[in-house]
Amino acid sequence: MTKVSIVKEFWLFLKCRKKWWLTPIVLVLLLMTLLVIFTESSAVAPFIYTIF
Numbered sequence: 001m002t003k004v005s006i007v008k009e010f011w012l013f014l015k016c017r018k019k020w021w022l023t024p025i026v027l028v029l030l031l032m033t034l035l036v037i038f039t040e041s042s043a044v045a046p047f048i049y050t051i052f
Contacts, residue, residue: 014022
């Protein structure tokens with residue numbers, strides 16, 4: 001399965017089952033993942049970790 005098909009399947013799941021409350025949870029998890037990935041090797045990392 002490709003990444004696009006996973007996103008498409010998830011979108012259809014949300015659309016059919018009316019599980020719209022899952023959308024903010026997934027978005028926050030994705031943003032947190034991106035934050036960890038991009039600050040992993042930068043000089044900003046110590047400042048980000050003190051926030052949490």
